[in-house]
Amino acid sequence: MSAPKSDRTGDLGPSIRPRRLRQSAAMRRLAGETDLRPRHLVLPLFVREGATDAQPIASMPGVEQHSLDSLPAIAVRAAEAGLGGVMLFGVPAVRDAIGSGATDPDGILNVAARALAAEVGDALVVQTDLCLDEFTDHGHCGVLDARGRVDNDATLERYADMAVAQAQAGAQVLGLSGMMDGQTAVARAALDEAGFADVALLAYSAKYASAFYGPFRDAVESQLEGDRRTYQLDPGNGREGVREALLDLDEGADIVMVKPALAYLDVLRQVADVSTVPVWAYMVSGEYAMIAAAAQNGWIDGDRAQLEALTSIRRAGADAVLSYAALDLAEKGLIS
Numbered sequence: 001m002s003a004p005k006s007d008r009t010g011d012l013g014p015s016i017r018p019r020r021l022r023q024s025a026a027m028r029r030l031a032g033e034t035d036l037r038p039r040h041l042v043l044p045l046f047v048r049e050g051a052t053d054a055q056p057i058a059s060m061p062g063v064e065q066h067s068l069d070s071l072p073a074i075a076v077r078a079a080e081a082g083l084g085g086v087m088l089f090g091v092p093a094v095r096d097a098i099g100s101g102a103t104d105p106d107g108i109l110n111v112a113a114r115a116l117a118a119e120v121g122d123a124l125v126v127q128t129d130l131c132l133d134e135f136t137d138h139g140h141c142g143v144l145d146a147r148g149r150v151d152n153d154a155t156l157e158r159y160a161d162m163a164v165a166q167a168q169a170g171a172q173v174l175g176l177s178g179m180m181d182g183q184t185a186v187a188r189a190a191l192d193e194a195g196f197a198d199v200a201l202l203a204y205s206a207k208y209a210s211a212f213y214g215p216f217r218d219a220v221e222s223q224l225e226g227d228r229r230t231y232q233l234d235p236g237n238g239r240e241g242v243r244e245a246l247l248d249l250d251e252g253a254d255i256v257m258v259k260p261a262l263a264y265l266d267v268l269r270q271v272a273d274v275s276t277v278p279v280w281a282y283m284v285s286g287e288y289a290m291i292a293a294a295a296q297n298g299w300i301d302g303d304r305a306q307l308e309a310l311t312s313i314r315r316a317g318a319d320a321v322l323s324y325a326a327l328d329l330a331e332k333g334l335i336s
Helices: 018-022 025-031 071-080 108-120 152-168 183-193 211-219 238-250 262-274 285-296 302-315 326-331
Strands: 041-048 064-066 085-091 125-130 173-176 200-207 255-259 279-282 320-322
Touching (some): 018 025, 041 071, 041 108, 071 108, 071 326, 108 152, 152 173, 200 262, 238 255, 255 262, 262 302, 285 302, 302 320, 302 326
Parallel strands (some): 041 064, 085 125, 125 173, 200 255
16 A cells, blocks of 8 residues: 655645744744854954054955954954854964964964953953964964975974963963864863963864865965965865864864864764764855855845854754854844
8 A cells, every 4th residue: 555645735634734833933933943143153353463453354245354453342242242252363464484473472363362351251252263374474384394394293382382372361262273183182281281271172173175265364364375285184084074073082172173164064963973072163264255245246145145054054063153244143133
């Protein structure tokens, strides 16, 4: 006997109508599976040494490089909007081979972290990017050896010093984005030895060698020539992303990250399924900019598209998402 047909057209008795749970905004809210609230979002912020005011970033509509004077006001707005935190990236005036500005207490990132910790540290989680790429004159995430290759272990020594410098500046979460082997363990040991056991580590565990980072490199005025394929993950490797997350968990990561987000939702789901700590994702500059540029041209509803993208990332397993649209969406009351 064949199975009865579904009564989607009303031909049979007791009907199966999923649409009953979609008939009003209140019903859709009650039946909703995935929510998106300001607390789930972290706002990336760029602060440029020597800048006198905020300057727009051409490849990222709606995003700016901030000055030390304009930065605190944005952080206050983020706190008032209920965002989960801010992630700071520094744009130094001077770069060198070892990224000296990254560990200088008077370097732009550390100065900015101190300012925000004093301004909003009780209302917002102040986070800093722990990587050398913004500070090196070659644009790589680490120290180079005599052959021009990234030296993993020499780079770890710099990361240990960076971790302590950023903690001293008041950062509450350090974003380990360099993809060096052993970086989580080294940073944790350095922090603990220096008396900063309460500073949390966000490991960018599954960070892929992606074309979607282009606008970010404009934002930090990257000096990179070539690519980072020797230390970032190949886009075709899903299992490797999970393996990297498990290694960071073993090394003491408090949070693990998948980056980019939209192009790697499958990896995000797999990492979320095995992680014992919160899992975050980064909706990166190119993913944001595609939507923002299309909206600017009138091709799509930008707000709805950003919300849909962020909801998909949450649905795939992210406990929080770094998003350039976070403050705009929250201040418009589109998430609450």
